């Protein structure tokens with residue numbers, strides 16, 4: 001085993017140094033000469049110690065919560081901005097604005113990266129979203145526009161408003177003879193810049209970190225970008241790999257993967273998830289087919305349903321027994337990973353994602369009162385819980 005000093009000197013092993021840095025005497029601690037964007041990605045895999053021991057498998061979580069904006073959406077935000085720059089749709093420090101309709105982590109990642117890259121950021125969200133999210137985005141320098149919650153087919157749905165604002169800004173810029181100074185619609189659900197970054201970056205990271213020795217990749221899907229990108233990269237390189245979708249309560253993707261039909265388990269659950277009202281699990285689960293998820297069709301082998309209670313109990317377990325404080329989508333991923341492990345031969349290597357930290361979820365998923373109102377049991381769990389799964 002390593003002394004503490006050797007441990008620190010080894011750095012975080014998986015991080016690449018820039019060629020410039022490695023040609024000089026360097027500190028063992030990584031330096032990001034390119035600023036905050038250099039801190040995005042290259043996240044470590046962390047062995048889930050007790051879960052590996054209890055199942056006899058090797059279960060690893062990719063610690064995406066270590067990204068500077070707190071989730072893997074940093075990768076997507078960077079990809080969307082970089083691709084828009086390449087197309088000439090965004091020119092920095094001209095007042096150009098990135099627009100997005102989102103209630104989640106993507107807004108936070110976009111807001112941060114817009115500051116780092118010289119853009120304005122405009123987030124449109126429904127007006128019933130927790131006010132701490134609005135405050136957070138405003139502290140990060142974004143303009144937040146709140147609209148009445150309506151159906152996605154309505155022109156005033158927050159996603160459609162964001163698209164319209166971007167189109168208006170772009171038109172003004174083009175009319176004024178200053179292309180690139182208006183705005184772009186980030187559009188994370190439909191743009192394949194999302195899929196692309198996971199295919200080109202996240203997938204290769206998992207391949208390198210496992211040395212290509214991986215039996216199962218488990219992941220939930222919100223936009224589907226992560227699942228599709230990682231799976232499409234890994235499958236041809238690891239022909240024996242199985243890809244398993246982790247699907248939360250109320251999402252229609254499970255039925256799409258298992259039976260090739262798209263319906264939520266119950267109408268009420270479907271409605272709840274469509275409007276993201278009182279959903280306990282945030283960020284994954286959806287009832288429409290996005291362009292990003294389409295890229296995953298044909299490379300997903302199986303799907304696992306995960307109940308809200310299972311996610312709640314697993315998050316409590318991960319906190320108590322592993323010292324990992326994660327959000328709801330990470331908990332869903334780990335439940336599915338453990339279920340897969342229990343059905344697999346000993347020594348099976350499983351990787352999933354730990355998407356964000358529990359600190360993002362203090363008023364819902366990590367609020368005992370909120371959970372009890374939803375009829376869920378927030379009690380701490382131990383090893384007997386894993387045995388019961």
Ligand code: PMP
Nearest residue numbers: 071221222223224225226283329
């Ligand atoms: N939950 C959280 C908190 C996330 O950051 C992400 C992104 N990795 C997801 C869920 C789902 O990812 P995707 O949109 O790529 O399906």
